[in-house]
Amino acid sequence: MGLKHVLVLPFPAQGHVNPLMHLSHKLVQHGFKVTFVNSDFNHKRVVSAIKDEKGNNLEGSNLELVSIPDGLGPEEDRNESGSLLLAIMRTMPSALENLIRDINSMDGGSNRITSIVCDTYLSWALEVGQKLGIKGAAMIPSSAAIVALVNNFPKLIEEGIMDSDGFPLRKGKYQLSQEMPNVDIDCLPWSCIGDLHVQKITYHYLTKTVKWSSLANWWLSNTTNELEHGALSLFPNILPIGPFLKESTEESRSLGQFWEEDFSSLNWLNQQPPSSVIYVAFGSIAIFDPSQFKELALGLELTNRPFLWVVREDSDNGNGNTNHKYPDEFQGTKGKIVKWAPQQIVLKHPAIACFISHCGWNSTMEGVSNGVPFLCWPYFADQLLDKTYICDVWKVGLGFDKDEKGIISRWEIKKKVEELLGDEDIKGRSKKMKDMVMNNIAKDGNSTHNFNKFVEWLNE
Structure with a gap:
């Protein structure tokens, strides 16, 4: 053997x-x-x-x-x-x-x-x-x-929070235990995946x-x-x-990526001042409609700071009609745009100031482990619960507020970047949390x- x-x-x-x-x-x-x-x-x-x-x-x-x-x-x-x-x-x-x-x-x-x-x-x-x-x-x-939540489905049904197909029965918040955060019932992970039919399939699969x-x-x-x-x-x-x-010595490609990592982002980061760069990445699934894409581009420009922005080829849902049409007034001269980044190495880089993230669990752990403060932009599923931990429990990030059309505006992006980067308490907690987590x-x-x-x- x-x-x-x-x-x-x-x-x-x-x-x-x-x-x-x-x-x-x-x-x-x-x-x-x-x-x-x-x-x-x-x-x-x-x-x-x-x-x-x-x-x-x-x-x-x-x-x-x-x-x-x-x-x-x-x-x-x-x-x-x-x-x-x-x-x-x-x-x-x-x-x-x-x-x-x-x-x-x-x-x-x-x-x-x-x-x-x-x-x-x-x-x-x-x-x-x-x-x-x-x-x-x-x-x-x-x-x-999420595991604690899925294993407590009977309790959520019993307490009238959701029905036996996982559909929410009321508005408000729920708490699984005294030691768990209060979470919006609207944020049940399966209830923001596709249409009602898909939600039901997902719930019963879980x-x-x-x-x-x-x-x-x-x-x-x-x-x-x-x-x-x-x-x-x-x-x-x-x-x-x-x-x-x-391992900190590994600068090689990460095995298991669906897209080729663009290592030119590291050379670019080397040329930026310490704690100056906004890193923007939304994982492997999030897609943007043209108007939100435009606001994000112009918001990054408005910050007047260097940014590293990961824009996947398929993040416009492969429509072809939008195909990441950058707005005419977007210069992008302060930033670098790549299709896929070696994220763990990027987040470790001393030039990174904050992370605009979809709050997927891998990204959450990578940001926290590197002491990087978050601006949270969850897309669906467990990302909404992860945002609750980042903003309300650990207090190492801020969320964005949408306008009356459901859009995160360029002005909101500029405002939150300035608020986050001016908040010494959040920066301090982020560094402290990094040390605590890395000790493990x-x-x-x-x-x-x-x-x-x-x-x-x-x-x-």
Whole structure:
């Protein structure tokens, strides 16, 4: 028998691939062989973004990228979460089972999968593992607060906050426990995903993940006790092993990106004064309509500060008719615009002053771990809850207010940038939080200790 062999399965979206890829790297460093299973569609993107001739076999032979179908056709929209979830359930469980059987029968079984680590959103994989006699763990790609929320659906129904399809029954706020923040009922993560039909599909899919996830021996999370004490005490099974950060020596491309990272942004940052640059990035899914895009461009210009702005090729929903039409009066001379940035390295750069963010959990953890204050612009799903933590619980950022047309105006952007960068208390809290969070991944830190316990279990 060779190395212990872990199969890692992320939900097919960039924000899920990132944390599971980070975990895979750590497992390889600890002497495991890892087979990382993307969807066919995303596998192609990842391999092309690496620009690696071999493409699918990295870090020696101990991290292998393979793929299975997600059930959608090549032209179908993967951001349409309702049809993606239905297609996944039709296709992926049997495809995963076949993949594992194939791997286990190779070389006389010397390369057998010994454990599965799956995304909590694909926790049906634990059932597949159980059927094949393979132990399993679940990795949470969002905050621990989201897991606490999903596992408390019965309580929310009982208290009349939502019905049995997840639709809100009243306005106002709810609180899961005394140690958790008060959150707007309007911000239930699934209730801002697509139309009512998609919301219902998403909600019922989440309820199933609770049942499947109960098969996990371990729940791993990119968080720390200081950041989410309330959620972790409500759900003590969760093992915090965050923050997930690249080694400070790594300036190489991040494996698992869907787009090629533009490293020219680092040379540009080197030429900017310390704490001067506004970093603007909205993750892998957010899209902008033309009028909001215009206000953002003119707002950045109005700040009269240097900015680094990530504008994905598809962030206008691929309409072609807007195709990021920058307004005529936008000069952009103080800024640099890239299609995709090496975000962890960018946020670590001393030139960065603040982060205008969609508040996805990976971005939230990366910003907090680098002591960067936030301007919060959540788009959908768990990002609204993450904003509550950033602004109301940790107090390391500010939100934007929309005008009567539902637009964040250029003047609002200028005003909030000035307010944030003039607030010494927020800056002080951000630095303090960075130190507190980073202590967890020191040699004798809590997250390091938790991760080592998990490694022992994998080796059993």
